[in-house]
Structure formats: structure tokens, C-alpha cells
Amino acid sequence: MSGEVIRCKAAVAREAGKPLVIEEVEVAPPQKMEVRLKILFTSLCHTDVYFWEAKGQNPLFPRILGHEAGGIVESVGEGVTELKPGDKVLPVFTGECGECRHCKSEESNMCDLLRINTDRGTMLNDGKSRFSKDGQPIYHFLGTSTFSEYTVVHSGCVAKINPDAPLDKVCVLSCGISTGMGATLNVAKPKKGMTVAVFGLGAVGLAAAEGARIAGASRIIGIDLNESRANEAKKFGVTEFVNPKDHDKPIQEVIAAMTDGGVDRSVECTGNVRAMISAFECVHDGWGVAVLVGVPSKDDEFKTLPINLLNERTLKGTFFGNYKPRTDIPGVVEKYMKKEIEVEKFITHQVGFSDINKAFDLMLKGESLRCIIRMDE
Numbered sequence: 440m441s442g443e444v445i446r447c448k449a450a451v452a453r454e455a456g457k458p459l460v461i462e463e464v465e466v467a468p469p470q471k472m473e474v475r476l477k478i479l480f481t482s483l484c485h486t487d488v489y490f491w492e493a494k495g496q497n498p499l500f501p502r503i504l505g506h507e508a509g510g511i512v513e514s515v516g517e518g519v520t521e522l523k524p525g526d527k528v529l530p531v532f533t534g535e536c537g538e539c540r541h542c543k544s545e546e547s548n549m550c551d552l553l554r555i556n557t558d559r560g561t562m563l564n565d566g567k568s569r570f571s572k573d574g575q576p577i578y579h580f581l582g583t584s585t586f587s588e589y590t591v592v593h594s595g596c597v598a599k600i601n602p603d604a605p606l607d608k609v610c611v612l613s614c615g616i617s618t619g620m621g622a623t624l625n626v627a628k629p630k631k632g633m634t635v636a637v638f639g640l641g642a643v644g645l646a647a648a649e650g651a652r653i654a655g656a657s658r659i660i661g662i663d664l665n666e667s668r669a670n671e672a673k674k675f676g677v678t679e680f681v682n683p684k685d686h687d688k689p690i691q692e693v694i695a696a697m698t699d700g701g702v703d704r705s706v707e708c709t710g711n712v713r714a715m716i717s718a719f720e721c722v723h724d725g726w727g728v729a730v731l732v733g734v735p736s737k738d739d740e741f742k743t744l745p746i747n748l749l750n751e752r753t754l755k756g757t758f759f760g761n762y763k764p765r766t767d768i769p770g771v772v773e774k775y776m777k778k779e780i781e782v783e784k785f786i787t788h789q790v791g792f793s794d795i796n797k798a799f800d801l802m803l804k805g806e807s808l809r810c811i812i813r814m815d816e
């Protein structure tokens with residue numbers, strides 16, 4: 440099929456908030472520095488839901504969503520030397536060109552060329568889409584569009600992984616689990632014995648809690664509005680659960696009272712700007728560090744008194760837990776292969792591709808952590 444158009448099934452988001460429609464689409468061959476992937480497993484992350492709802496984000500339809508996935512390289516475009524057909528890969532929503540100042544910096548994963556761009560619906564090489572139906576283009580999402588049997592991505596957004604890795608499990612490392620763990624281990628960096636608060640106990644937040652457990656945190660305080668997360672959270676090292684609905688005071692005050700003035704580190708994984716502010720204000724003065732991970736609505740503003748920063752609190756944010764996708768993710772997969780990290784406990788549901796809308800329902804109801812979507816059904 441190399442060099443030819445592929446016809447395959449894709450789940451197309453045609454309208455904001457309306458069920459995805461499984462349609463036959465055409466997927467053009469990869470162009471310069473691009474690869475075409477056969478997606479075998481994908482899963483749903485809350486970021487897909489925000490752009491499908493398009494309430495707090497710019498609408499762009501018709502679009503093929505999806506960014507957490509695992510697959511096989513089907514064919515490669517001109518200039519691609521590091522990937523070949525048959526390679527087992529994880530596509531990642533933020534890329535690594537390997538050449539820019541960010542890629543050369545140890546501190547950044549914000550590649551100049553391939554960093555996350557939520558509003559772009561086309562490929563960089565020619566500014567056009569590789570997806571179409573009846574000659575009409577369908578937009579890409581996050582450069583990945585994994586809710587399709589075949590997709591085209593920039594080769595810099597692809598991590599080549601151990602050929603023995605089970606894609607139905609490690610696909611969740613292509614966004615949520617790496618993001619949460621990395622946010623704690625690479626950005627918040629708690630020292631052994633520190634207290635850590637995690638806001639939002641979905642898969643991303645529970646992965647952040649897992650990171651805190653790995654780092655040797657003494658207390659991991661999980662905060663969520665969904666009471667049913669309390670039990671689940673225990674499996675991920677959360678030692679105390681706080682539901683803001685049970686308190687009249689701002690939650691940062693509740694946490695300060697529990698921890699003699701504040702936690703040492705906090706990681707926010709909700710996407711709610713009020714929770715982001717609480718996550719910052721609940722860290723201890725003098726040394727506390729807060730890390731924002733949740734994707735806010737496009738017009739949200741973060742408001743706090745500057746004195747909260749002057750009092751020596753640090754506010755940070757991260758995409759993808761500061762991991763560089765090509766350099767670091769193969770190693771994260773190796774950690775799974777050596778049983779140093781567990782991903783199975785994040786996978787609460789599985790559906791066939793034709794039932795992809797069920798994955799959206801489960802996430803919206805707060806019933807799932809990760810729902811794996813099997814592309815062959």
C-alpha cells in the first residue's frame with residue numbers, strides 16, 4: 440500500500456458534542472518526514488473530550504480525534520530514516536525534532552517545530568489534511584488522530600518502542616500515564632518523605648500519585664469531587680482522600696490545616712482553573728512547588744495574590760510530564776517491561792471500535808480511568 444491512498448474506518452467528530460460517526464475515509468500516503476501508522480489500540484483521554492465538546496475550546500470539525508494509542512508503521516515518507524514499516528510505535532501529541540533549542544535543552548520538551556498545537560488541523564509539510572471523504576478534507580487533531588485504523592503523523596511525534604511490548608497495555612503510556620508520572624517525577628520532584636497533594640484522580644492524577652509513591656512521599660493527599668474515586672485511589676498510593684464538597688472552607692485551607700501549613704508538592708490534574716488556584720495556594724510557603732497539568736478552557740485566567748509567590752512558593756506547568764517523546768518514552772516502556780511500573784490498573788474498560796462512543800459516556804460519567812478501544816472490532 441506504500442505510496443497509495445488507503446481506505447479505512449475512522450470515527451469522525453462531525454459536530455460538537457454529537458456522537459462520533461464510524462465512516463470510511465481516505466488516508467493519503469505520508470509526505471516528507473511523515474509516517475503512516477496502522478493503529479491497533481487507542482484510548483480516550485479527557486483532552487479528546489474537551490475538543491469534542493468544544494465548550495471551552497475552539498471548534499474545528501469535521502475532525503478525527505484521538506492521541507493516546509499504539510500501532511505499527513505502515514509506510515514512511517521521504518527523508519524518514521529512523522523508522523521503517525513494521526516498527527512498533529506510540530504516537531505522541533507533542534513531538535521532538537531533535538534539532539531546535541528546546542530539543543537540545545535538558546530542561547524542555549517544548550520542541551519549536553512539533554510542540555502541542557490544539558488548533559492546527561493539518562500537517563506541517565503542506566498545510567493540508569491527509570484525511571478525506573468524498574474529496575472533502577477531515578481535520579487532524581494534535582498531529583495524531585488515532586481514532587482511525589490508519590493515520591499520518593510527523594516522524595518526530597513517534598516513539599519507537601520494544602517490539603515485545605503489548606500495545607493493548609502500553610498505549611496508555613502515549614499520553615495520560617506518562618504525563619501524570621512525569622509531572623511528579625520530572626517536574627514536582629518530591630524528595631523522600633515529602634507530602635504531596637494530587638488534584639483530580641482520573642488516570643492522569645492517579646499516575647501523578649503513583650509517581651509520588653515511587654518518589655517515597657510520606658503522605659499523598661488525593662482531592663476529587665467524585666466520591667467513587669476514594670476507593671480506587673488507594674490502589675495508587677493515595678493515603679488520604681478529600682472531597683471539596685464535604686467542606687465549607689476553600690480546599691487549600693483544609694489542606695493547610697491537615698499538613699501544618701501546606702503540602703510540600705502539589706500536582707493538579709483536573710483542568711478546572713479553580714482547582715489550579717487551590718493546588719497552588721495549598722503548597723507550603725518557603726519551599727512548596729505546584730505543577731499544573733490539566734488543560735484549561737482557552738479563556739481561563741489564573742488569579743492569585745502575588746504575595747503567595749513572594750512567600751517562596753513556586754508555580755510550574757507541564758505538557759507530557761516533561762518527557763521528550765522519542766528520547767524518553769522507549770525507556771518508560773522498558774520500565775513497564777521490567778515491571779517497575781504497572782499500567783494494567785489504569786485500564787478499567789475495553790470496547791471495540793464500533794462502540795467508541797461508550798468510552799466517551801464512561802469518562803463523562805466518571806466511571807472509567809482508561810478505556811481501551813480495540814481497532815479490529
Ligand code: NAD
Binds near residue numbers: 483489640663733735
Ligand atoms: P479524568 O476526567 O479521567 O479525571 C479528571 C478528574 O478530576 C475526575 O476524577 C474529576 O472528578 C476530577 N475533577 C474535576 N474537577 C475537579 C475539581 N474542581 N476539584 C477536584 N477534582 C476535580 O481526566 P484525565 O484523562 O485524567 O485528564 C485530567 C486532566 O489532564 C485533563 O484536564 C486533561 O485534559 C489533562 N491532560 C493534560 C496533559 C498534559 O500534557 N498537560 C496530558 C493529558 C491530560
Ligand code: ZN
Binds near residue numbers: 484507614615
Ligand atoms: Zn491526553
Ligand code: ZN
Binds near residue numbers: 534538540541549552
Ligand atoms: Zn525540536
